[in-house]
Amino acid sequence: MNPPLFTESFLLPPGFRSAGVHAGIKADPAKSDMALIVSDVQDTVVAGMFTTNKIQAAPVKMGIETCKTGRARAVIVNSGNANACTGKQGVLDAQEMAEKTAGLLGLSADEVLVSSTGSIGKPMNMPPVRQGIAMLSEALSAEGGADTAKAIMTTDTRPKMCSTTIVVDGKTVTIGGCCKGAGMIEPNMATMLSYICTDAKIEAADLREALKTAVSRSFNKISIDGDTSTNDSVICFANGGADNDSLNPDHPDWVLFQTALNGVIFDLAMKIVWDGEGMTKFIELQAQGAVSDQEADKALRAIANSFLVKTGMAGTYPAWSRMVDVLGYCGVDIDVDKLSIWYDELPILIDSTPALPDAEALKKILHSNRYTVRLDLGTGGAGEAVLYTCDCTEEYVRINMF
Amino acid sequence: MNPPLFTESFLLPPGFRSAGVHAGIKADPAKSDMALIVSDVQDTVVAGMFTTNKIQAAPVKMGIETCKTGRARAVIVNSGNANACTGKQGVLDAQEMAEKTAGLLGLSADEVLVSSTGSIGKPMNMPPVRQGIAMLSEALSAEGGADTAKAIMTTDTRPKMCSTTIVVDGKTVTIGGCCKGAGMIEPNMATMLSYICTDAKIEAADLREALKTAVSRSFNKISIDGDTSTNDSVICFANGGADNDSLNPDHPDWVLFQTALNGVIFDLAMKIVWDGEGMTKFIELQAQGAVSDQEADKALRAIANSFLVKTGMAGTYPAWSRMVDVLGYCGVDIDVDKLSIWYDELPILIDSTPALPDAEALKKILHSNRYTVRLDLGTGGAGEAVLYTCDCTEEYVRINMF
Numbered sequence: 122m123n124p125p126l127f128t129e130s131f132l133l134p135p136g137f138r139s140a141g142v143h144a145g146i147k148a149d150p151a152k153s154d155m156a157l158i159v160s161d162v163q164d165t166v167v168a169g170m171f172t173t174n175k176i177q178a179a180p181v182k183m184g185i186e187t188c189k190t191g192r193a194r195a196v197i198v199n200s201g202n203a204n205a206c207t208g209k210q211g212v213l214d215a216q217e218m219a220e221k222t223a224g225l226l227g228l229s230a231d232e233v234l235v236s237s238t239g240s241i242g243k244p245m246n247m248p249p250v251r252q253g254i255a256m257l258s259e260a261l262s263a264e265g266g267a268d269t270a271k272a273i274m275t276t277d278t279r280p281k282m283c284s285t286t287i288v289v290d291g292k293t294v295t296i297g298g299c300c301k302g303a304g305m306i307e308p309n310m311a312t313m314l315s316y317i318c319t320d321a322k323i324e325a326a327d328l329r330e331a332l333k334t335a336v337s338r339s340f341n342k343i344s345i346d347g348d349t350s351t352n353d354s355v356i357c358f359a360n361g362g363a364d365n366d367s368l369n370p371d372h373p374d375w376v377l378f379q380t381a382l383n384g385v386i387f388d389l390a391m392k393i394v395w396d397g398e399g400m401t402k403f404i405e406l407q408a409q410g411a412v413s414d415q416e417a418d419k420a421l422r423a424i425a426n427s428f429l430v431k432t433g434m435a436g437t438y439p440a441w442s443r444m445v446d447v448l449g450y451c452g453v454d455i456d457v458d459k460l461s462i463w464y465d466e467l468p469i470l471i472d473s474t475p476a477l478p479d480a481e482a483l484k485k486i487l488h489s490n491r492y493t494v495r496l497d498l499g500t501g502g503a504g505e506a507v508l509y510t511c512d513c514t515e516e517y518v519r520i521n522m523f
Numbered sequence: 524m525n526p527p528l529f530t531e532s533f534l535l536p537p538g539f540r541s542a543g544v545h546a547g548i549k550a551d552p553a554k555s556d557m558a559l560i561v562s563d564v565q566d567t568v569v570a571g572m573f574t575t576n577k578i579q580a581a582p583v584k585m586g587i588e589t590c591k592t593g594r595a596r597a598v599i600v601n602s603g604n605a606n607a608c609t610g611k612q613g614v615l616d617a618q619e620m621a622e623k624t625a626g627l628l629g630l631s632a633d634e635v636l637v638s639s640t641g642s643i644g645k646p647m648n649m650p651p652v653r654q655g656i657a658m659l660s661e662a663l664s665a666e667g668g669a670d671t672a673k674a675i676m677t678t679d680t681r682p683k684m685c686s687t688t689i690v691v692d693g694k695t696v697t698i699g700g701c702c703k704g705a706g707m708i709e710p711n712m713a714t715m716l717s718y719i720c721t722d723a724k725i726e727a728a729d730l731r732e733a734l735k736t737a738v739s740r741s742f743n744k745i746s747i748d749g750d751t752s753t754n755d756s757v758i759c760f761a762n763g764g765a766d767n768d769s770l771n772p773d774h775p776d777w778v779l780f781q782t783a784l785n786g787v788i789f790d791l792a793m794k795i796v797w798d799g800e801g802m803t804k805f806i807e808l809q810a811q812g813a814v815s816d817q818e819a820d821k822a823l824r825a826i827a828n829s830f831l832v833k834t835g836m837a838g839t840y841p842a843w844s845r846m847v848d849v850l851g852y853c854g855v856d857i858d859v860d861k862l863s864i865w866y867d868e869l870p871i872l873i874d875s876t877p878a879l880p881d882a883e884a885l886k887k888i889l890h891s892n893r894y895t896v897r898l899d900l901g902t903g904g905a906g907e908a909v910l911y912t913c914d915c916t917e918e919y920v921r922i923n924m925f
Binding site: 131168173174176177205206207208209240241242243244350351373426429430432433435436437438439441442443445446448449455458470473474475513514516518519520521522523 | 576577578579607608609610611618636642643644645646685734738752753828830831834835837838841843845846847848850851852857859872875876877913916918919920921923
């Protein structure tokens with residue numbers, strides 16, 4: 122098979138329309154704050170993955186129920202207020218958003234998903250939200266992808282989009298996606314919203330499995346600050362318009378479809394890391410030699426969530442010694458005499474003894490804006506993992522102080 | 524009983540001498556970098572508590588063994604290099620430090636404890652260390668407490684000392700202590716060194732229990748950044764010079780002694796939080812309504828280690844909503860509909876519904892340099908905990924970048 126080619130756009134497949142507008146939730150009129158994505162095809166299926174946080178924003182609770190049915194045709198999104206920790210009124214507000222959107226689109230309320238992102242614990246300001254829904258229903262367009270990607274941003278510095286097309290059964294299948302997220306980001310999702318639209322024909326259950334696989338390798342492998350939000354949602358619509366034979370694991374092009382979906386979602390996840398609040402460096406952490414993949418993953422998350430490691434990465438402090446410190450307290454099986462660490466391919470520590478690498482070579486890596494740190498936990502086990510993270514700078518603190 | 528009075532000094536009880544000098548480990552000649560504490564009494568007993576990190580610096584491994592015997596007469600300390608992750612040479616260097624000190628003091632090497640604090644992963648520079656040991660043995664003095672407290676500092680901005688005296692069996696018993704620590708500090712100890720000297724008469728086993736109790740309520744209840752270091756050590760010498768009846772849980776003044784020891788060590792621990800790297804605010808976190816004390820403690824540690832909570836505290840962002848977020852992902856039992864939070868006594872969230880407090884009253888608290896956040900986890904359980912922490916500022920990042 123030919124590998125899919127990816128473009129930095131939120132390409133809407135035929136049968137989808139979307140829009141993004143400034144409704145007035147954010148004070149700055151230059152910043153759009155509401156978005157709407159609609160599938161015009163009756164038989165559209167949906168799959169969704171949501172935060173694992175026990176505290177779930179009102180729209181997330183509704184979305185989980187809707188996605189169980191596998192049926193939805195639209196998602197209405199606001200940025201600027203997460204509608205989380207807002208009590209009973211928050212539930213009523215989210216319901217009203219779904220109902221009002223459904224009314225204008227001729228849908229039933231249970232076909233409309235709702236997403237909110239922004240500050241937690243503030244009551245929704247509904248008058249601009251109501252106005253925004255009306256504006257969006259007028260602005261819907263087949264070319265609305267970029268506007269949508271912009272409208273869902275909060276502390277993001279740029280919209281995040283990725284699309285691809287593949288050929289299945291001789292039919293062109295488009296997968297277009299966008300996402301937002303820059304802080305309060307850890308695995309198991311984050312203050313992270315992502316919307317994927319495809320015209321592939323696929324049953325809801327198969328779409329759910331494909332989405333789960335793609336998310337496990339992407340959004341669930343990134344960490345900005347270790348904080349898992351109340352609102353994370355990844356929603357994937359498939360409207361079947363490409364009219365391919367229905368995709369499932371027995372279809373000859375299933376791997377191609379999964380690869381394409383993985384690619385779009387992985388690219389979106391990496392864009393989140395590259396736009397991490399205040400970040401200046403993209404770090405790929407790899408663990409090997411753990412007793413299990415779970416232990417390897419646990420070690421990397423502890424490292425990625427260490428204040429000292431992340432602030433060290435922001436400068437030129439060779440944070441490997443702080444990583445060793447984390448390995449010692451994070452509760453994962455290690456052999457304290459057989460730890461090894463490489464920065465890119467440069468050995469730093471071998472069998473727990475400093476390798477005293479060439480200072481210039483190490484300096485060059487520490488000054489670059491992207492490098493890999495590989496850690497061997499020394500147990501001789503086959504457990505391994507990867508995690509994508511970034512440094513923690515003074516700018517991160519400034520962004521989150523107020 | 525009269526409550527003990529505490530003074531901000533490292534008062535050496537009769538029979539102890541100490542010193543602090545600049546040996547040349549640190550480049551700046553104005554910064555002392557080695558210290559020595561000696562008990563001149565043959566029958567001195569010792570108790571020690573050390574880091575729970577699996578990665579232990581060479582001197583920590585030795586100290587654990589020595590403290591098992593309950594017998595030691597001196598501790599030699601260097602700052603500027605932690606002698607951690609230094610391989611076999613690090614062990615030899617730590618042994619040499621004990622041997623050289625013992626030789627000059629007329630002790631055996633196994634009566635001398637060694638502590639190191641500073642950078643991890645750098646080989647020890649032994650020539651200045653050897654010179655420092657000789658200088659210290661000349662400089663020992665009954666008034667050396669303050670010099671000792673200064674010499675153990677790394678990123679600390681000030682020496683940390685506390686002493687008290689009590690009367691036991693009509694005899695004056697002195698308890699004097701000092702500590703250092705400002706970063707890489709979490710419970711179960713930290714890049715934290717503390718030395719306590721008393722002339723109380725007490726068996727080693729009883730001293731160990733008293734120390735354990737005091738540490739569990741102080742050093743193990745603070746968190747600067749959640750990183751537990753490779754070098755943490757609390758060492759308590761008792762030389763018996765006060766000639767009281769030996770203290771043990773059946774002694775009528777046991778509670779007085781424990782209270783005094785608790786007080787000295789608690790004061791030292793609070794001084795660490797108040798000197799947290801870059802800190803501007805001291806936060807006391809309280810949890811209640813958890814299913815167990817352990818769960819309450821786990822929830823508070825997750826909150827104290829959240830980048831978003833701690834950076835929010837640095838400014839005027841009411842971080843309570845981020846705390847709710849943490850409660851949702853930290854793996855502790857909560858009732859999502861019954862969470863309550865108070866800032867000082869101001870209700871912020873009651874039964875998971877925002878209490879919409881008076882904005883001016885909240886602002887006043889958020890602008891103060893010390894406040895309490897009390898969280899009820901809503902389970903109705905009797906589990907509770909307390910944790911002392913501080914905010915995370917841009918200055919923290921600057922300190923740890925290089």
